[in-house]
Amino acid sequence: MTKVLLSLHVLAAIVAIGPVTVAASVFPSALRRGDRDAMRQLHRVCRVYALLGLAVPVFGLATAGSLGVLGDAWLIVSIALTAVAAAVLGLAVLPAQEAALAGGPSLPARLGMLAGVFNLLWTVVVVLMIVRPGSTTGA
């Protein structure tokens, strides 16, 4: 059962978070070009896949419960960083994209910076998931 949950967890991370990292990174260049069609599509990818990405913590928590590692420090740090990344996406990236689409004053540099912070957070979480510092289960 753990293997099924872990597979779903990793699959969700690849399929859902991958597209958001790419779309959020490409959005600023579409904004600089003033390509509204591309901006709309990229924003849509970010929004829809952000919702699909909710499956990542759901299956992650299920995997952790099944492994009995919910109290492990590496996992608690990962959960916190995942929450920070979700907040950056939901409270900063998506609203800034919406503001840009609405024609408000928008800063491609700020959007690029936010996308970079967002991508860096996922990178740290993935490394934590694989290295699991202090974990005594598995390799």
Ligand code: HEM
């Ligand atoms: C609430 C957030 C999360 C929880 C509770 C969680 C939980 C877990 C657990 C329990 C494992 C199994 C570790 C083991 O085999 O001992 C795991 C593995 C993994 N997680 Fe997460 N995770 C979370 C977020 C994420 C995110 C955001 C990503 C990617 C962006 C991610 C990517 C991975 C990967 C790639 C593995 C496989 C690592 C391996 O088996 O070597 N996880 N996660």
